[in-house]
Amino acid sequence: MFFILSKTLGLLLEPLVIPYLFLAIGAIARWRRRWWIMRFSFLAAISLPLSFGILPLSSLPLQFLESRIPRGEIGEKHIDGIIVLGGFTSNGLIAESHNQYGLNGSAERFTAAMVLARQLPQTPILFSGFSSDLVQRGWRESDNIRDLIHKLGGLNTTVLYEENSRNTYENAVNSRQVFAAEPGTNWILITSANHMPRAVGSFAAAGWTGIIPYPVDYQTPKIGHTSFWSLGDGISLLRHSLHEYAILLVYYLTGRSTHLLPN
Numbered sequence: 001m002f003f004i005l006s007k008t009l010g011l012l013l014e015p016l017v018i019p020y021l022f023l024a025i026g027a028i029a030r031w032r033r034r035w036w037i038m039r040f041s042f043l044a045a046i047s048l049p050l051s052f053g054i055l056p057l058s059s060l061p062l063q064f065l066e067s068r069i070p071r072g073e074i075g076e077k078h079i080d081g082i083i084v085l086g087g088f089t090s091n092g093l094i095a096e097s098h099n100q101y102g103l104n105g106s107a108e109r110f111t112a113a114m115v116l117a118r119q120l121p122q123t124p125i126l127f128s129g130f131s132s133d134l135v136q137r138g139w140r141e142s143d144n145i146r147d148l149i150h151k152l153g154g155l156n157t158t159v160l161y162e163e164n165s166r167n168t169y170e171n172a173v174n175s176r177q178v179f180a181a182e183p184g185t186n187w188i189l190i191t192s193a194n195h196m197p198r199a200v201g202s203f204a205a206a207g208w209t210g211i212i213p214y215p216v217d218y219q220t221p222k223i224g225h226t227s228f229w230s231l232g233d234g235i236s237l238l239r240h241s242l243h244e245y246a247i248l249l250v251y252y253l254t255g256r257s258t259h260l261l262p263n
Helices: 002-012 017-031 035-052 060-068 092-098 108-119 141-151 168-175 193-205 231-253
Strands: 081-085 125-128 159-162 187-192 211-216
Touching (some): 081 108, 108 187, 193 211
């Protein structure tokens, strides 16, 4: 039920839906002869989509999330395992029909794991995730990853799969059934930078200690390096940030995260 509600919430937070809501309010206000509400609503319906393209504004919420948790120091620490959160494989039905793995824009989660596998040989890697689709069809995330690793010639380490999780909190809970997260152990956690606060909060709520965050897949530059205008980029950035802030709030209120904005 929680998974279905999270997907429904995502539809309601679509940036391009908001102007239509103002249009509807304006139409109702015109019918009710509330002229100032009508004018304000119609103006908002026109100006909001244009404002989405102003990147110094639309990128700020996501920049805040991406910079909140920096990459942790590994140094001389003994690393007991590497945990890679799913969400970087593409449509399972397409992958199955072509018998070929598929990756999406978050593929840096996988490539970062491959880099660490070379730096930390013999350290086990756990890929956690089943599918983020509301209705799963075709290959699971693990099927995509297995096919990709096979085509790469395999890895010189233990590769494990947690194949039941459908959200971040389930990633944390189910991964503890694979790895023994005891005090004094260290675990590298790989996920997208804007997703890292939610991941850290969820793993803490699930009882993990010794988590070393390894954020990747940045969607925004550092503050001061942003371009000025791009409507497509602005809408995409707002879509990501609205979704992530809403889920952070829900996770905190339902006890799936230890803090509203983990750091």
